[in-house]
Amino acid sequence: RKEVEQDPGPFNVPEGATVAFNCTYSNSASQSFFWYRQDCRKEPKLLMSVYSSGNEDGRFTAQLNRASQYISLLIRDSKLSDSATYLCVVSSRSNTGKLIFGQGTTLQVKP
Amino acid sequence: EPEVTQTPSHQVTQMGQEVILRCVPISNHLYFYWYRQILGQKVEFLVSFYNNEISEKSEIFDDQFSVERPDGSNFTLKIRSTKLEDSAMYFCASSERTADNSPLHFGNGTRLTVT
Numbered sequence: 001r002k003e004v005e006q007d008p009g010p011f012n013v014p015e016g017a018t019v020a021f022n023c024t025y026s027n028s029a030s031q032s033f034f035w036y037r038q039d040c041r042k043e044p045k046l047l048m049s050v051y052s053s054g055n056e057d058g059r060f061t062a063q064l065n066r067a068s069q070y071i072s073l074l075i076r077d078s079k080l081s082d083s084a085t086y087l088c089v090v091s092s093r094s095n096t097g098k099l100i101f102g103q104g105t106t107l108q109v110k111p
Numbered sequence: 112e113p114e115v116t117q118t119p120s121h122q123v124t125q126m127g128q129e130v131i132l133r134c135v136p137i138s139n140h141l142y143f144y145w146y147r148q149i150l151g152q153k154v155e156f157l158v159s160f161y162n163n164e165i166s167e168k169s170e171i172f173d174d175q176f177s178v179e180r181p182d183g184s185n186f187t188l189k190i191r192s193t194k195l196e197d198s199a200m201y202f203c204a205s206s207e208r209t210a211d212n213s214p215l216h217f218g219n220g221t222r223l224t225v226t
Binding site: 032038041042043044045046049087091092096097098099100101102103104 | 142144146152153154155156159161166167169200202206209210212214215217218219220
């Protein structure tokens with residue numbers, strides 16, 4: 001089983017749509033979880049951390065289910081500028097700061 | 112906003128040559144990392160560095176790779192004898208605390224092409 005698994009997509013949605021991405025991770029000892037965003041051929045940028053209780057940042061909502069080892073990201077009212085690859089990222093158990101990245105899910109928002 | 116800077120942005124080298132990729136992390140950050148991304152693939156961890164020594168390295172980071180913080184500001188990745196499969200985007204990153212406790216800031220990357 002891959003350490004972090006995501007549906008690569010692409011997800012093609014119209015502006016204003018709500019879209020959800022899912023991710024599963026294999027290491028039950030992982031403590032920290034993140035969503036990063038990566039534009040084509042650019043560096044990854046932190047979108048948001050994911051907390052056990054779930055958290056929201058504007059149009060973005062992240063959820064964590066530790067029992068199922070499952071993370072989700074919901075984007076409401078999609079904008080053209082949301083078009084990017086969304087990376088699910090999980091900390092390793094080593095406590096050295098190593099992060100494990102998923103393959104990414106590509107989102108294309110159309111006018 | 113402070114940022115991580117990497118040079119060069121693109122490096123072309125011949126197989127077997129040595130390359131040094133350079134990075135200037137954010138000044139008050141204590142943890143430094145190199146990641147790489149082969150075209151079309153996921154971002155992969157190479158090495159983490161703290162307090163002037165390697166904290167952890169991946170299987171990719173074999174004897175051909177080394178890191179150094181020679182002068183308190185630069186953080187370099189050296190590949191001693193490049194192979195075709197080393198062609199990738201190399202990202203330097205830094206964080207104030209360990210990456211699972213504070214955001215990782217990535218540089219713009221160096222695209223390494225080995226011919």
